[in-house]
Each structure stands twice: as structure tokens, then as C-alpha cells.
Amino acid sequence: MKVSLEQDKCVGAGQCVLIAPDVFDQRDEDGIAILLQENPPAELQEGARQSAWACPGLAIAVDES
Numbered sequence: 744m745k746v747s748l749e750q751d752k753c754v755g756a757g758q759c760v761l762i763a764p765d766v767f768d769q770r771d772e773d774g775i776a777i778l779l780q781e782n783p784p785a786e787l788q789e790g791a792r793q794s795a796w797a798c799p800g801l802a803i804a805v806d807e808s
């Protein structure tokens with residue numbers, strides 16, 4: 744799995760950090776998300792998928808190939 748994050752689409756809502764705190768973090772200054780794991784291990788992949796579904800800015804993409 745490859746996760747990508749478009750920071751210019753992020754609205755700082757924080758759902759991804761709540762769902763998958765080992766995959767995403769937020770910048771302290773403005774809440775914009777930071778991708779911690781571009782290739783998350785198996786145990787974190789479901790959280791990455793759920794974050795992509797939940798993101799209100801459609802900023803997260805998950806490539807399953």
C-alpha cells in the first residue's frame with residue numbers, strides 16, 4: 744500500500760489523526776496533516792483506508808497496488 748497526502752487540500756479537521764495516529768500527524772502551527780508512513784505496515788493499513796474515506800478535504804489517497 745502507498746499512501747499519499749495532498750496538503751493543499753487538507754482543511755485541518757484532524758479525522759485522519761484520530762483514526763490513524765501512527766500514519767498521520769498534524770502540524771502544531773496550523774493543523775495541516777503530515778504523512779508519517781507512506782508505506783504503512785499491514786496492521787496500520789485499515790486505518791489509512793478509513794482516513795481516506797473520512798477526510799473531508801479528499802486529501803488522502805490510498806494506492807492498493
Ligand code: SF4
Nearest residue numbers: 753754756757759798
Ligand atoms: S482528515 Fe483530511 S482534512 Fe482532516 S487533517 Fe486529515 S488530511 Fe487534513
